[in-house]
Each structure stands twice: as structure tokens, then as C-alpha cells.
Amino acid sequence: MSADLIYLDNNASTQPLPEVVEAMLPFLGNQFANPSSTHQFGQAVRYAVEVARGQVAGAIGASAKEIVFTAGGTESINLAIRGALAARPTKRRVITSGVEHSAVTRIGEQLAREGYDLQVIGVDQAGQLDMDALAEKLTDETAMVSLIWANNETGVILDVECIASITAARGIPLHLDAVQAVGKLPIDVANLPVQLLSLSGHKFHGPKGVGALYVKRRTRLRPLIVGGRQERDLRGGTENVAGIVGMGVAAESAKELPDGDKAIAGLRDRLEAGVTEAFPGARVIGKDAPRINNTANISFPGLEAEAILLVLSENGICASAGSACSSGSLEPSPVLQAMGLDQRISHGAVRFSLSHINTKDEIDYVVRALPQLLARLSALAAG
Numbered sequence: 001m002s003a004d005l006i007y008l009d010n011n012a013s014t015q016p017l018p019e020v021v022e023a024m025l026p027f028l029g030n031q032f033a034n035p036s037s038t039h040q041f042g043q044a045v046r047y048a049v050e051v052a053r054g055q056v057a058g059a060i061g062a063s064a065k066e067i068v069f070t071a072g073g074t075e076s077i078n079l080a081i082r083g084a085l086a087a088r089p090t091k092r093r094v095i096t097s098g099v100e101h102s103a104v105t106r107i108g109e110q111l112a113r114e115g116y117d118l119q120v121i122g123v124d125q126a127g128q129l130d131m132d133a134l135a136e137k138l139t140d141e142t143a144m145v146s147l148i149w150a151n152n153e154t155g156v157i158l159d160v161e162c163i164a165s166i167t168a169a170r171g172i173p174l175h176l177d178a179v180q181a182v183g184k185l186p187i188d189v190a191n192l193p194v195q196l197l198s199l200s201g202h203k204f205h206g207p208k209g210v211g212a213l214y215v216k217r218r219t220r221l222r223p224l225i226v227g228g229r230q231e232r233d234l235r236g237g238t239e240n241v242a243g244i245v246g247m248g249v250a251a252e253s254a255k256e257l258p259d260g261d262k263a264i265a266g267l268r269d270r271l272e273a274g275v276t277e278a279f280p281g282a283r284v285i286g287k288d289a290p291r292i293n294n295t296a297n298i299s300f301p302g303l304e305a306e307a308i309l310l311v312l313s314e315n316g317i318c319a320s321a322g323s324a325c326s327s328g329s330l331e332p333s334p335v336l337q338a339m340g341l342d343q344r345i346s347h348g349a350v351r352f353s354l355s356h357i358n359t360k361d362e363i364d365y366v367v368r369a370l371p372q373l374l375a376r377l378s379a380l381a382a383g
């Protein structure tokens with residue numbers, strides 16, 4: 001990253017920690033053996049994979065046997081949902097929410113086309129799930145529930161203790177998309193009745209293209225990718241050893257919650273206060289809801305987020321609108337629409353997402369620069 005960039009797009013991807021890169025390097029070079037090989041060379045590589053499995057498990061209170069490595073968060077989510085459904089072929093109802101990442105939303109759309117009974121639970125203006133509706137929709141026909149823990153766009157946290165107690169009372173498997181929760185919230189699956197939980201390395205200062213699915217002991221699951229019998233026959237294919245090793249090291253430091261601590265909340269609050277003072281019409285989305293500490297979704301009603309992002313980018317400031325996967329489209333974010341926000345608000349919503357690498361000086365620079373940049377855009381919008 002160029003030194004003069006201010007990177008406030010950490011929910012899209014985070015900078016790998018130096019120790020992550022260092023740990024990966026041997027496995028991109030001379031430690032190239034296949035971890036399934038029985039010779040010593042292969043077994044040394046196997047050992048590195050298993051150390052990483054323990055590190056990832058440790059970050060979420062799981063045991064190593066409950067971790068399946070995947071090629072990222074999206075694959076983990078696909079394995080959780082498709083794998084759980086394949087293991088329960090007679091059950092046809094699937095429950096999710098209106099504020100999911102596109103990985104879950106698009107699987108839901110596919111399932112509906114395939115004849116599944118997809119139920120999408122609504123949220124209120126603060127992004128909080130309608131728990132009564134969730135309890136009501138759980139029937140004996142329900143195969144599983146899949147919900148996002150911390151929202152990638154707004155940072156809003158769902159009450160997963162409450163959700164898990166509702167699903168556990170009915171004995172229905174729960175999958176949590178915890179991709180944005182790891183490294184920002186304490187996670188202890190040993191004390192949470194959740195059966196499946198998705199993680200992604202690059203969201204907590206690890207490498208891209210590697211993730212994991214936590215599968216609680218005795219949860220029925222079918223593989224999505226078959227081939228070799230890697231990952232206890234739940235994910236065929238030779239492991240991405242360097243990625244797995246890097247993710248393990250990142251998971252170790254994610255346990256200490258560097259991106260979830262109070263210092264990040266302090267920077268986030270400084271940004272929100274500064275921006276709303278400079279631009280009185282600005283509105284912080286989800287401000288009164290429980291949120292992860294690093295995310296500020298600020299709307300500038302009357303302006304277009306895409307235009308704001310462009311001028312920010314020209315001035316060396318990296319932020320996002322909606323999720324990275326949908327940016328580039330002018331459709332308002334489905335997450336903000338599900339929260340019932342009007343179009344002027346959702347069209348003008350910009351996500352600033354911080355990490356422990358950001359500094360107070362960077363935030364102050366953004367707060368100072370934004371009014372002039374937005375004044376130019378406001379003049380254009382008015383003219």
C-alpha cells in the first residue's frame with residue numbers, strides 16, 4: 001500500500017500482519033510437500049496445517065477437530081448451508097434474514113428457485129432481527145437457520161445468544177456468518193449452541209482465499225467439493241498450506257481483539273462526530289444499535305455514494321459503499337433497504353471501516369478534508 005493512502009476499507013480486506021507473511025513464506029518456497037504424503041517431508045507440512053487448525057480453533061473456543069479449512073468465507077458459507085441441507089434431505093424450510101452478505105442471499109435465491117421454502121426474517125431500523133418472527137417461522141420442516149453475526153455494511157451485531165437459544169430450543173441447526181465478527185468480538189462456540197460458523201482469513205489480517213467452517217461435534221454435514229478425502233472428507237483438494245498457516249497466525253492475534261478494542265471505537269467515534277459536525281445532514285446508520293467497534297456507515301442524503309467514493313479515492317482515502325462485492329452497481333444496498341431506510345439515505349451511504357493500523361492523524365485528515373470535497377459534490381448535485 002502506498003504510504004500516502006488512508007485505508008478505511010478494512011471490512012473489504014485487511015492488511016496481513018508482518019508475522020503472517022513471514023510464517024507463510026516457507027510454504028510458498030522450499031516447504032512445498034503435499035501434507036497428505038506419508039514421507040517425512042510431507043508430514044512436516046501436515047504438522048504446520050494442524051498447528052494452524054489449533055490456532056483457528058483457539059480463536060473461537062472450538063476444538064481443532066471441529067475446524068474445516070476452505071477457500072475463503074464464501075466457500076465456508078456454501079459448505080455450511082448446502083452441506084447441512086444435503087444431510088437433511090426431507091426438510092425444505094431454510095431461514096435467513098434481510099441483512100445477509102450476498103454469499104448467503106444468493107444461495108437463498110438459488111434455493112428458492114430449487115423449490116425450498118425460503119423464509120427471510122426482517123429487521124428494524126436499527127438492523128435488529130425480529131426475534132418473534134424467527135421463533136414463529138421455526139417448524140418441524142425447518143432444515144436450518146443461517147444468520148450474520150456482525151454486519152459487513154453497518155457493523156450492527158445481532159443478538160446471537162438470543163438467536164441460538166431460540167434455535168436450540170427447537171433442535172434446529174444454526175449457522176452464523178461470523179466473517180466480520182472474528183477479531184472484533186469475543187467468540188466462544190463452546191458456550192454458544194451454534195452448529196456451524198464461517199470465518200475468513202483476510203478479514204482479520206490474514207491472507208485472502210482461505211477460510212474455515214466450524215462444525216460442532218456431531219453436526220451432520222455433507223461435503224460440497226469431493227475428490228481426495230482431505231479435511232475429514234468434508235472438503236476435497238490439496239490444502240492451501242501457506243494460506244492456512246497465515247490464517248492460523250492471524251487467528252492467534254485475533255484472539256486479542258486488536259480491531260475490536262476500545263481504541264478503535266474511539267477513532268470510529270471521532271470520525272463520526274467530526275463528519276456529522278462538518279456535514280450536519282449526515283446520518284450515522286445503526287448508531288444506537290450494538291455495533292462492532294471498527295465500522296462507521298455514514299449517509300450523506302442527497303449525494304451519491306459512488307461519487308463520494310470517487311472524490312475520496314482521488315484524495316487518497318479508501319472507503320466503500322455497500323459491500324465490496326456489490327460496489328460498482330448503482331442499486332441501493334439491500335441491507336439498508338431491509339432496514340427500511342429511505343432511498344436518499346441508502347444512496348448516500350458510505351462505509352468507513354477501520355483497523356488497529358489506522359491512526360488518529362488519519363482520521364483527523366479525513367474529517368478536515370471531507371467538508372470541502374462534499375461541498376464540491378453538493379454544488380454539482382444542486383446545479
Ligand code: PLP
Pocket residue numbers: 011012072073074075101103148150151152177179180200201202209211323324
Ligand atoms: N460474509 C461477510 C459478512 C463478509 O463481509 C464477506 C466478505 O466481504 C464474506 C462473507 C465473504 O468472504 P470471502 O471474501 O472470504 O469470500
